[in-house]
Amino acid sequence: MSTQKRVLKSAGEVEGSEALRMDAERAEQIIDALNTDLAATYVLYHQLRKHHWNVEGAEFRDLHLFLGEAAENAEAFADELAERVQALGGVPHASMATLQEEAPVEAEDEDVYDIRTSLANDMEMYGEIIETLREHVELADGLGDPATGEILRKNIVQVEEDAHHIEHYLEDDTLVTEGTMQ
Numbered sequence: 001m002s003t004q005k006r007v008l009k010s011a012g013e014v015e016g017s018e019a020l021r022m023d024a025e026r027a028e029q030i031i032d033a034l035n036t037d038l039a040a041t042y043v044l045y046h047q048l049r050k051h052h053w054n055v056e057g058a059e060f061r062d063l064h065l066f067l068g069e070a071a072e073n074a075e076a077f078a079d080e081l082a083e084r085v086q087a088l089g090g091v092p093h094a095s096m097a098t099l100q101e102e103a104p105v106e107a108e109d110e111d112v113y114d115i116r117t118s119l120a121n122d123m124e125m126y127g128e129i130i131e132t133l134r135e136h137v138e139l140a141d142g143l144g145d146p147a148t149g150e151i152l153r154k155n156i157v158q159v160e161e162d163a164h165h166i167e168h169y170l171e172d173d174t175l176v177t178e179g180t181m182q
Contacts, residue, residue: 011098015089022088026143031090033136034148038081039093039103040129045074047107047125051118063115063169070122070162077155084151104132119166126163133159 009015014031016024052067082092093099100107105125108118133156140148 009091011091011093013091017087017089020087020147022145024089026145027088027090030140030143030145030148031085031088033139034081034085034088035090035093036102036104037129037133037136037152038078038085039099039101040105040125040132041074041078041081042099043103043105043107044122044125044129045071045078047122048074050108050112051115051122054112055115055118057115059115059169063119066165066169070165073158073162077158080151080155084148088148104128116170119169123163123166123170126159126166130156130159130163 014024014028016022016027022030048067048071052064052071055063055067082094085092093102105128107125108121113121133152137149137152137156140146140152
């Protein structure tokens with residue numbers, strides 16, 4: 001627990017940025033969107049890590065490596081989102097409780113599921129995040145913030161690529177015998 005006595009900036013407070021020529025009103029709308037994306041990305045990150053840790057079976061190695069890389073991609077994107085929130089004069093979501101509360105996606109529970117179920121859950125979460133990111137690109141563009149729009153566009157490419165890989169993993173072709181899939 002922190003022993004800090006003086007709060008430098010309260011969560012939810014938005015100043016905007018004189019350097020970026022972003023007034024507080026426009027910044028607040030963009031920051032709300034980015035904090036939503038940040039929360040969703042961290043929920044995705046933790047779920048991918050869970051699956052990375054727990055995957056077993058004939059395709060273990062490839063899935064283990066892929067899920068680790070996908071989690072790293074999510075973590076890097078979350079960092080970029082948080083830094084943009086701060087640059088625009090806001091406070092990025094940081095507490096686990098806030099991230100979970102503000103995320104438009106819901107993580108699996110603590111149980112471990114078969115990898116097809118886990119990947120299907122990941123693909124569903126990716127889909128929801130992709131839709132939200134697309135909306136937020138339009139919002140940033142509409143509010144005259146092409147830099148935020150570009151950050152989101154660049155990252156959508158990676159998010160979609162990771163989702164597409166999961167889609168391939170869920171195809172019918174597998175090394176696993178039919179008996180083990182029942």
